[in-house]
Amino acid sequence: MFDIFTEWFGQGMSVPVIAVDVLFFALGLWIMLRSGKRSKWLLICLVALIVLSMGAQFLPGYFVQILAVLVCGLCTMMLIGAICAAALVFLVQRVRNSKEQQEQEEES
Helix, strand or coil: CHHHHHHHHCCCCCHHHHHHHHHHHHHHHHHHHHCCCHHHHHHHHHHHHHHHHHHHHHCCCHHHHHHHHHHHHHHHHHHHHHHHHHHHHHHHHHHHHHHHHHHHHHHC
């Protein structure tokens, strides 16, 4: 699994690589913010990442391994975006609840 991450994130920095990373990070962020069931998307990204990384290790054929590395890299970026979105939603709810609590205490 770490071989896949070093392969994906160890490639040279270029505009297409950065664009794809940002695109899939934004896709994960967007899916999490639009979805009502956030835990479902986190689980889907995590399971896809684990299954594909295992497939890249054990499946024969160089093309299949390259495809698995590509999909794992994209799932990783989606998972990072999804985790950031979940953290953002958690912080916004936390701030909103604390403001409501302060307003209730001031009314009392």
